[in-house]
Amino acid sequence: MSSSSLDDVRPGDVSPDGGARAGRWTVTGYAALHVLLFAPIVVTFVLVVVSSVLVVVWVGILLLAGLLPAMRGLAGLHRSMAGRVLGTPVPAPYLPLTGGPLADLRTRAADPMTWRDLLWMLWAMTFGFAVSLLAVVLFLAVVTLPIWWYGVVPLLRGRAAVDRAILTIGRTERLEQRVEALTASRAVVVDHSATELRRIERDLHDGPQARLAAVSLSLGLADDLFDSDPEAARRLINEARGTSSTALGELRDVVRGIHPPVLADRGLAGAVSALALDMAVPVELALDVPDRLPAPVESAVYFAVAECLANTAKHAGAAQSWVSIRHDGAVLRGEVGDDGRGGADLRGGTGLPGVAARLAAFDGTLSVSSPVGGPTVVTWEVPCASSSPKTTRS
Incomplete structure (x- = not known):
């Protein structure tokens, strides 16, 4: 095992969630990548702001259709690095895209996470860039190598913590989303249950109930005919028996639709x-x-x-x-x-x-x-x- 690998599995490099945190060599590489991505972030941020101003004309709409995915790509890359530095994944809770360029553009523009991405870009261009640049300078300067050795990991973990705080939602927002999802699903389930009850009522009314009414009528007529026409009464009883068997089968079908016996x-x-x-x-x-x-x-x-x-x-x-x-x-x-x-x-x-x-x-x-x-x-x-x-x- 190499020294860099050993560096990544020290006891202090295990997050509270149990994931392995990146060591000093890895976080230094991420700091260098942060510095390299400074220019793309600045350019993307400026273009997104300008395109938002120009959205009153069709040129701004076309630019945003391409820039918003690029902005998400940059934010996603930094989420990945922050997750590796902190030893725990940093999710990207974007709203799902519905399909179609214009629909996707509307979804991205209305997504609160898009505004968080913009806020993060401001941080990444200023204080975040300064933190990463400091880590690189500490590594490159011979006289500051001891400071780099002991300070680069806490430094980059601090930056990663801020990245995570901006680029993902907090526990309160997650609970709010959970409550909204449960409220919506409960409403759907209540509607579905009401529909199922109406279906069961309709099935019982149109099937077994009608057949049982016919059985009752046939038995009543048979009772009236027993003395005057026993043969006709026997035929009516046989018909009632067949109808009752059909009604029993339909009842079984209804019960099977509620909870199958085989299950x-x-x-x-x-x-x-x-x-x-x-x-x-x-x-x-x-x-x-x-x-x-x-x-x-x-x-x-x-x-x-x-x-x-x-x-x-x-x-x-x-x-x-x-x-x-x-x-x-x-x-x-x-x-x-x-x-x-x-x-x-x-x-x-x-x-x-x-x-x-x-x-x-x-x-x-x-x-x-x-x-x-x-x-x-x-x-x-x-x-x-x-x-x-x-x-x-x-």
């Missing part, structure tokens, strides 16, 4: 395997999940798989499909894909948005990749813990 009996792996057996196209399974997970999570993931496989059967025109679900002890990750025609859209219809709403109730996320021509891949993650043994199927 309660066999767990998530068994229930997904049963779904795959009912598919007309071959389904490759890779299931590595505990025997039992929290029942609400099992139900949400089961219906997510069921919806994705139903879309494959109805719309994809696929020859092959696959389902992968794995649990790492803290997060349940899943994927359903097919080799069909693609074109699935999370923003269209009600199926996939409904699945996303179910998962959001458990702090889960869902994403769809479905270019025209395929393949379609739906992935999700749901935080959940389980102490039961895993069941692996393929």
